[in-house]
Amino acid sequence: MVDRTNRPSALKATDAAGPEAQIDIVGSGASSKVIATLPSGESVEVLLFGATVTSWKSNGGKTENLWLSEKAALDGSKAVRGGVPVVFPVFGPPPKSGHPTSSLPQHGFARTSRWEFLGKSAAEDALGSDSVKLDFGLYSSGLTDEARKAWPLDFGLVYSVTLSKDSLQTVINVRNEGEQSFEFQFLLHTYFKIQDISKVAVNGLLGVTYVDKVLNATEHKQSDNSIKITGEVDRVYASIPQDTTSIVEDGKPRFDVVRDNLQDTVVWNPWIEKAKSMGDFSPDDDYKHMVCVEVGAVQGWQKLDKGEVFEGGQTIRSLL
Incomplete structure (x- = not known):
């Protein structure tokens, strides 16, 4: 196993004893999902298909932070x-030929595979009643x-989802379990729910x-601190020196997205025509109520030799 100094840090434990988080497994087959709810009301839902987080509610369970299409396939x-x-x-369309991922579909297979729920993390009991950590x-x-x-290729993925009162941490652990080295890309394609895209800035x-x-994959440098969404946006920001990207709405901080051992971020909004062209994007005008800020390692490739491990993720803070 390869150790590294910059491992995603566990969320802080609390000393206060109290009621435990409730964990339920609902549904069956491909539609099975795990729901974790804190005693204070915050919750997270993870569909076993793709280990996709489909809901994250903060503020005592009153505020939904993630956007989910009304026509999203949950089956x-x-x-x-x-x-x-x-x-x-692999992120996006795979290389056309000559690469081990070339035969894969766009964005690879993790989001379309059924994951196993491994239960609460062994370290979860130390988190107290203010947090719960689930492994997939x-x-x-x-x-x-x-x-x-x-x-x-032989690999193992463990995806950890930690719910706290005002934050959600998602961390991937990738292990090469075979004899042959392999390369990969990784991304957390987070859809944030916002009130009005015209009042949003990504800082x-x-x-x-x-x-x-959108501009034929040409390269540019971000010249303004604030990215305003006024049309279709599909940008891959690489080798970002600072750890935190923020979403501000109507001049007020809404989310902080803190990357850990991931250097890249995608900012995406389909805008009017692309939203209409996607059969599973609904309602058509909901591009006004979402923005994607997606952390990952997508510029170039991460390489793992036999027995090596890569770990990276994000902590999202809801600032309402």
């Missing part, structure tokens, strides 16, 4: 439109025959170089 028929899909082992696993042996044929990317996919 395992396709990737979920909304929430926090897990992108692995996906292994090469659990892939469909089609995915296994397209990417015949913290000043001076960062980005690839603008």
Whole structure:
């Protein structure tokens, strides 16, 4: 195992004893999901299909922080439109040829595979009643025959979701369990729910170089501290020096997104025409009520040799 100094830090434990978080597993088959609720009312829902976080409520359970399409497929028929899909082992369309991911679909197989619920983390009991940590696993042996044929490499993924009163932490652990080294990309495709896109700014990317996919994948440098969404946006910001990207709405802080061992961030909003063209994006005008700020390692490739481990993730703070 490869150790590193910059491991995602566990959320702080509390000394106060009290009621435990409630954990329920509801549904069956591909629509099974795990729901964790804190005694204070905050909750998180994780669909086992894709280990997709489909809901995160803070403020005593009153405030939904994630956008989920009204037509999102929650039956395992396709990737979920909304929430926090897990992108692995390739981001976007794979290389056309000559790469181990070339036979995979866009965004890989993690978001369309059924994960195993591993239960509460062994370290979860130390978190107290103010937090709960859930672990989910996906292994090469659990892939469909089609995915296994397209990417015949041995790996193990453990995805940890930690709910606290005002934050959600999502961390991936990738292990090479085979003899052959492999390369991968990883992204947390987070859809944030906001009130009015015209009043939203994404801050913290000043001076960062980005690839603008709307402008034929040309390269630019962010010249303003605030990114305003006034049309379709699809940008990949790479090698970001600072850890935190913030979403501000109507001049007030709404979310802080803190990256841990991940250097890249995608900012995305489909705007009018693209939203209409996506059959699972609904309502059509809900581009006004969402923005994606997606942390990951997507510029270039992460390489793992036999037995090596990569770990990275994010902590999102709701600032209402």
